[in-house]
């Protein structure tokens with residue numbers, strides 16, 4: 022995985038989308054997102070075969086666009102459909118175990134402290150997501166708002182390790198996340214609730230290009 026792939030990292034599940042997630046992802050891809058994570062969670066989230074068939078549709082869209090398709094949490098689904106990788110949190114099995122299961126796939130880990138960050142590196146993670154940078158309504162069990170301080174510290178200590186910021190990031194504040202040293206910004210609502218998801222994605226891409 023190249024750190025440039027983290028530039029505009031769109032994350033969504035059916036509950037996050039106003040219209041169909043297929044249309045939203047298609048528009049986001051058209052707008053220039055660089056990576057997608059299928060995070061099927063919350064009220065009304067799909068399960069079982071329905072979730073798998075939804076994942077397959079989104080996976081083929083990402084394949085056509087040449088961007089990585091990542092599955093959140095559900096490692097078995099990721100392996101079953103041959104996803105490009107998985108994203109796991111501190112409450113999931115450790116990255117060292119997931120690394121073995123997903124072999125060459127991308128393993129992303131959510132971290133909230135320098136200790137969790139260093140453990141993820143040792144465990145073989147390919148990138149970490151840290152946040153919430155700003156307040157978010159999307160993740161109901163989010164940790165306290167961290168701001169950009171930790172990203173700056175992580176980048177200073179490990180300048181070459183891929184780090185993406187997440188949590189309440191918008192077109193307006195993305196520049197500060199990038200300036201703090203993040204290799205990219207990860208968003209749900211900024212794209213999934215946008216009137217024009219393609220325009221939202223391309224504006225985030227422009228922020229990225231201007232600050233790198």
Ligand SMILES: C=C1C=NC(C(F)(F)F)=NC1=N
Nearest residue numbers: 093108131149150185187207
């Ligand atoms: C809770 C999460 C934290 N970070 C990320 C990512 F942006 F991909 F790193 N994804 C998540 N689902």
Ligand SMILES: [Mg+2]
Nearest residue numbers: 094109110113
């Ligand atoms: Mg999780």
